[in-house]
Amino acid sequence: LALSGAAAADPDDNKLIIDGEEIATDAAAPEGSPFDRLYSGWRFRTSETQDLQADDFENPGFAAITLGEELWDTVEGSEGKSCASCHGDVSEGMKGVRANMPKWSEAAGKPQTLENHINTCRTDRMGADAWKWESEEMLAMTALVGLQSRGMPTSVQTDGPMQEWWEKGKDLYYTRVGQLDMACANCHEANFGKMIRADHLSQGQINGFPVYRLKWGGLGSIHRRFKGCMENVRAEPFKRGSDEFIALELYVASRGEGLSVETPSVRN
Amino acid sequence: LAGGILSAGAAEIAPDEVVFKDDIEVMDSLTGQPGDPANGREVFADRKLGNCLACHANSDMSELPFHGDVGPVIDGVASRYEPSQLRAIVVNSKNVFGPETIMPSFYRLENGARPMEEFQGKTILSAQQVEDVVAYLTTLSD
Ligand code: HEC
Ligand code: HEC
Ligand code: HEC
Missing domain, CATH: 1.10.760.10 (Cytochrome c-like domain)
Incomplete structure (x- = not known):
């Protein structure tokens, strides 16, 4: 049959x-x-x-991981900080983060996606410009952060x-x-x-x-x-x-x- | 078609004036004209028109790749349905199969929320294209 x-x-x-x-x-x-x-x-x-x-x-997505790693260490904005300044090594600082997104944010009064969190850090903590949602930088960073939760x-x-x-x-x-x-x-x-x-x-x-x-x-x-x-x-x-x-x-x-x-x- | 007595040639039935019999039949041609099966075959395959092939495999179109299987195989459909039923299915699948069907209703205006601007107030197929695709379906008998 x-x-x-x-x-x-x-x-x-x-x-x-x-x-x-x-x-x-x-x-x-x-x-x-x-x-x-x-x-x-x-x-x-x-x-x-x-x-x-x-x-x-x-995996062609890994070109962006390389860019993300560079951005992680790049000092930008009025506060003179990079992501690494506060979060340390990405493999420790961002482990598990992707797995629980979107997350409730008391400060924003609404759920925040990974992109939202990254931009909050850029604007409020680094004094840098927000990245556009679909920009090369944002995609590279969300890919890098996401990779730290792979398999979780x-x-x-x-x-x-x-x-x-x-x-x-x-x-x-x-x-x-x-x-x-x-x-x-x-x-x-x-x-x-x-x-x-x-x-x-x-x-x-x-x-x-x-x-x-x-x-x-x-x-x-x-x-x-x-x-x-x-x-x-x-x-x-x-x-x-x-x-x-x-x-x-x-x-x-x-x-x-x-x-x-x-x-x-x-x-x- | 608001308030007009139409000449025979232009007697196209507007989407909200199509008369269904028992929800499953539309007796009259939407244009008063017979459909053209050759053009209906195009409508069936064309991604910008019926795109019926996206969901219905069709042995009569074995020259084309990528037949979908979301809906039943269309082969022999004319042996299962009267032309009036085929017209009803294409005009408003929801009347025939119920509100849950995934099949689009090709000749009605009240479709999903937030239609893109270029499609607002428009049916997916024109009255003539519906007649053409129905004429084509009637050629598909066992
Ligand atoms: C000045 C310190 C600082 C800098 C610089 C910084 N962050 Fe943060 N970041 C924080 C703090 C503090 C939190 C935690 C906020 C909370 O728990 O509500 C946070 C939260 C996050 C979160 C959410 C984590 C979670 O589990 O909810 C992500 C993602 C994140 N940061 C990414 C980045 C990226 C990417 C950069 C660089 C572009 C960056 N951060 C720069 C301090 C910083
Ligand atoms: C997105 C999917 C989809 C598209 C596109 C689609 N259909 Fe369908 N069609 C279905 C499904 C599913 C059924 C079965 C009824 C049901 O389960 O709701 C069906 C049933 C039918 C039937 C009855 C078949 C039978 O054997 O019972 C006909 C005739 C038909 N479709 C014709 C068409 C035509 C002509 C077009 C294009 C103008 C078309 N369909 C486009 C999904 C689709
Ligand atoms: C007409 C059919 C159709 C509809 C309706 C539809 N999608 Fe899809 N979607 C697809 C197809 C085809 C793909 C690519 C193949 C796949 O992964 O299913 C896809 C892919 C996706 C993916 C990527 C999956 C992956 O593993 O990468 C997501 C997420 C998704 N759709 C979410 C949605 C959401 C949310 C909606 C409603 C707003 C929606 N889709 C409506 C057909 C549809």
């Missing part, structure tokens, strides 16, 4: 091993999850794309003051948008594993961001991906860094609770 098409297109069984260490690309679904099991987007890519991520020398399970706070934001993100996730009238859930929940034209639909997880996308020829942020998905259904996207995208990021992060950080991942 033939297998059904959907079964043949499910996530593959490949293992992501980097430098001899396995990084789990699936995880038990958290309580209340719509999924039976969580899968990283890596499991839906071709083996050629997967291989690029399995070797840091082949993600977990975000969703209760307390986060709850309202989480609800808002959930709302956005299930709202149909655009002329083509689709919600995130139509593609990434109801149809992951299927082919939509040339694209193998994943669960739309964000554990690998910023990702190096072959199509972009560079790294891109979580909000850039959200924007692209909205544009594909002919919806006016929210702005990068907007409250809407922060809420959506929080909610999507919670849907991936337990998946390992893969930054910088490679996608097509």
